[in-house]
Amino acid sequence: MASREFIYEKFADYYSNSSLNVPPPTLMAQREFGFFLLKERAMVRHKSFMGIKDLRRFLSDTVPSDVYHSCAYYENPSFEMDKKGWLGADLVFDIDADHIPTSCNKIHDEWTCGKCGFAGKGITPETCPVCGGVKFDTKTWPCELCLNSAKEETVKLVDMLEKDFGFASKEIRVFFSGHRGYHVQVEAEAVRTLDAMARKEVVDYVSGLGLALLEEQAPEKPVAGKRRRRGSSVFSLHDFGWNKRLKAGMQKFILNATRDDLRTVGLRSYALLQNREAVLSRCLEEGRWNSVKGVSVETWRRIARHVKELESAKIDTVVTTDLHRLIRMNGTLHGKTGLLKKEFPAERLTSFDPFVEAVAFKGGTAKVSISDAPEFRLSGKVFGPYKNEVVELPMAAAVLLVCKGRAEVAEK
Amino acid sequence: MQMETVIFTENDLAKYPFLKDTAEYMKKLGLKIEELENPEMAPILDRAQERVKEAILSLGVGKKRENHVEIPSFPVAIMLAIATKNSFIKKRYALAEAKQAFSDMQFENNERIMAIAADFDWNIALNRDLTVPLEFALSFIDYLRNTTHLRDKNWKLVNRLLANGKVYLNKHDVARLLQEEVQHRIEKKLEAKELPNFPEKITVMAEHLLELAREKIGKQEMEGFPKVVSQSAFPPCIVALYEAASKGRHLSHVGRFTLTAFLVNIGMPPEKVTELFKSFSDYNERLTRYQIEHIAGERGSRTQYTSPQCSTLQTHAVCTGSDALCRRVHHPLTYYRIKLRQRTNESPKK
Incomplete structure (x- = not known):
């Protein structure tokens, strides 16, 4: 109980600070807002605000643990769903470590069977190994490896949005979500009226779903005047879009491939490795895919499949296709971490450090009794690992552990 | 320009x-x-x-x-x-x-x-x-x-x-x-x-x-679905969802929607669909019934929702991979319709 009050108090302090700067979302009067209220422990939706001042007052009055707004623009954002009058929606992408296989294997996550209480670490199983139960309580952790994987996916996504979809970098807004991933929002006017099917095609493009791999490269129907019948395995990849990504990816693969790599891709012949130069120039450049002995079109298909996996961006598909989605608001706290959803320029993706830049609570300390926490880094300091101990920590670290359910407040 | x-x-x-x-x-x-x-x-x-x-x-x-x-x-x-x-x-x-x-x-x-x-x-x-x-x-x-x-x-x-x-x-x-x-x-x-x-x-x-x-x-008369629900004519994706649901295993939001809409579309009464979701650990009868009736068009906007087509299920990873018939169709409901027809044609006439 004390812990919940502690969080309420900290969040309340944060939102009532008059020098706080919560940036208003674009066209905020046309958006629906939703909140998870800390005291009432309930979701409130269908709110609307004319300006950022009204919203600020609401935040400090009600103290939500989480603040969301719609990606959609409505005529009447506070009406019930069927009567809102949908005008359009931003194109949004959610990249969450939960959806990406990561090298940490989520070893920092814990699960407890809701039925028999059996507990373990890592990826939550489908059924409890002891009692076969299917409901689990999980405790996740925003680890550096997880967030780095999410960042890599975001880099690929942003690259496609810029080069393939042609959005200007100022139209692509990138955010740290405040927990285990990144949000990318495109607010260009042209995308607002895309319907769910069109957004699904964008999702498929980004994730490489349905990509014809060296079978029927669709667009190259013979052009009038150039009616030359080409063999089915002779065609070159263009320097655009997925063609370019495949080509560059395959080039990289061939230059660096070891026998192990070939086996991973499912190839048993090593002919590819004996004459990398010829393979690169004849096959990849000239597009004569079966011109090197021992390297068949099927070989290329396997490599292409592998490259597609590497080059595609792993996004949460349902978020992008949902025309009414609520998404966390920029500049507000995440109830599971006490970190901020934080915008930063796309160019800074590789250097952005969420464990420094998204920290909201900068002063004070708190004494917490920690059950179990892995090593973590916050504002440049390294903490833990902790196991059943009472520690006095900087406020942000204490809030993080309490929000994550890894610690209780020791004394007030 | x-x-x-x-x-x-x-x-x-x-x-x-x-x-x-x-x-x-x-x-x-x-x-x-x-x-x-x-x-x-x-x-x-x-x-x-x-x-x-x-x-x-x-x-x-x-x-x-x-x-x-x-x-x-x-x-x-x-x-x-x-x-x-x-x-x-x-x-x-x-x-x-x-x-x-x-x-x-x-x-x-x-x-x-x-x-x-x-x-x-x-x-x-x-x-x-x-x-x-x-x-x-x-x-x-x-x-x-x-x-x-x-x-x-x-x-x-x-x-x-x-x-x-x-x-x-x-x-x-x-x-x-x-x-x-x-x-x-x-x-x-x-x-x-x-x-x-x-x-x-x-x-x-x-x-x-x-x-x-x-x-x-x-000449191209529209066929409705027969009254009796025939599980053996379900497409692979629905079989997988159905089994997962009856064992109380977790289903994604898209998965639940697909299964519910499919069952309602082929004529299963909403009460029976509710029954199926009972084994879920996070089962909430009132909420489940509300959602199912919504999909069936008995609430809210009154539109009956149709289960998503194959390509949508692929996008959201609900598609479990396809059998021979899947490759000929673009919608789980079409699969069901064809399979039903094949089976009535095959069954020995008395």
């Missing part, structure tokens, strides 16, 4: 009467709806009737006549199709006109194609990049608006050359996408909410066309 304005001639309007300039032409002509009964209008009326009739019979629009008959026959044909108040006729007529436009457009030069595209406010340019052997570059927004319901995987954006927001296309493909746009525009025209008082002749013609359509539809 770089458009050197192409001015549409009367010949153009005869070929593409759906262009905005036709309205201007008709205004000058000053034709009134009551005048359609006049004997000198007979050729126009006759041609209009032929347009719709050919559409119903063969998805064509018949042979072109002189411009002064051909152009006005189009708006009259629209009126005729509206007068039938029949959605099959309207759909078919729009499609027939669009197909005709497609076959004509393939013989046009690039500038004319650009001018027609401009009539639909497309963001399109002639491709100046010589490394790409495709003549046009179309904004991906316009591209998607006209391709998302085309099934061939060649139309998927992921299989196109997309650079800088532009999809590179040849003339054939641009014409094909303009066909979609034409069909859409004509369907919009046919949506007319308030109907005028049609002259006697029009009403009579509409009756004839309706009769013709009834004969045609009779």
Whole structure:
């Protein structure tokens, strides 16, 4: 109980600070807002605000643990769903470590069977190994490896949005979500009226779903005047879009491939490795895919499949296709971490450090009794690992552990 | 834009009467709806009737006549199709006109194609990049608006050359996408909410066309689903979802929606569907019933939801991989329908 009050108090302090700067979302009067209220422990939706001042007052009055707004623009954002009058929606992408296989294997996550209480670490199983139960309580952790994987996916996504979809970098807004991933929002006017099917095609493009791999490269129907019948395995990849990504990816693969790599891709012949130069120039450049002995079109298909996996961006598909989605608001706290959803320029993706830049609570300390926490880094300091101990920590670290359910407040 | 304005001639309007300039032409002509009964209008009326009739019979629009008959026959044909108040006729007529436009457009030069595209406010340019052997570059927004319901995987954006927001296309493909746009525009025209008082002749013609359509539809009668739900005809994705649900295993939101909508669509009563979700650990009877009744169209917006098609299930990783029949269909419900039919045909007759 004390812990919940502690969080309420900290969040309340944060939102009532008059020098706080919560940036208003674009066209905020046309958006629906939703909140998870800390005291009432309930979701409130269908709110609307004319300006950022009204919203600020609401935040400090009600103290939500989480603040969301719609990606959609409505005529009447506070009406019930069927009567809102949908005008359009931003194109949004959610990249969450939960959806990406990561090298940490989520070893920092814990699960407890809701039925028999059996507990373990890592990826939550489908059924409890002891009692076969299917409901689990999980405790996740925003680890550096997880967030780095999410960042890599975001880099690929942003690259496609810029080069393939042609959005200007100022139209692509990138955010740290405040927990285990990144949000990318495109607010260009042209995308607002895309319907769910069109957004699904964008999702498929980004994730490489349905990509014809060296079978029927669709667009190259013979052009009038150039009616030359080409063999089915002779065609070159263009320097655009997925063609370019495949080509560059395959080039990289061939230059660096070891026998192990070939086996991973499912190839048993090593002919590819004996004459990398010829393979690169004849096959990849000239597009004569079966011109090197021992390297068949099927070989290329396997490599292409592998490259597609590497080059595609792993996004949460349902978020992008949902025309009414609520998404966390920029500049507000995440109830599971006490970190901020934080915008930063796309160019800074590789250097952005969420464990420094998204920290909201900068002063004070708190004494917490920690059950179990892995090593973590916050504002440049390294903490833990902790196991059943009472520690006095900087406020942000204490809030993080309490929000994550890894610690209780020791004394007030 | 770089458009050197192409001015549409009367010949153009005869070929593409759906262009905005036709309205201007008709205004000058000053034709009134009551005048359609006049004997000198007979050729126009006759041609209009032929347009719709050919559409119903063969998805064509018949042979072109002189411009002064051909152009006005189009708006009259629209009126005729509206007068039938029949959605099959309207759909078919729009499609027939669009197909005709497609076959004509393939013989046009690039500038004319650009001018027609401009009539639909497309963001399109002639491709100046010589490394790409495709003549046009179309904004991906316009591209998607006209391709998302085309099934061939060649139309998927992921299989196109997309650079800088532009999809590179040849003339054939641009014409094909303009066909979609034409069909859409004509369907919009046919949506007319308030109907005028049609002259006697029009009403009579509409009756004839309706009769013709009834004969045609009779042949491709729509089949409903039988009352009994047949689990053995479920497609693999639904089998997987169904099993997961009955074992109380976790289902994604899309998975739950797909299963519920599918079961409701094939005629399972909502109470029985609710029953299925009972084994869920986070089961909440009131909420579940509410959601199911919502999907069944008994609540909220009153629209009955249809379960998602195959491509959507692939996007959200609900598709479990396909069997031989899957590869022939695009929708789980079609799979079910075909499988049912196969099984009734196979079962020994007594």
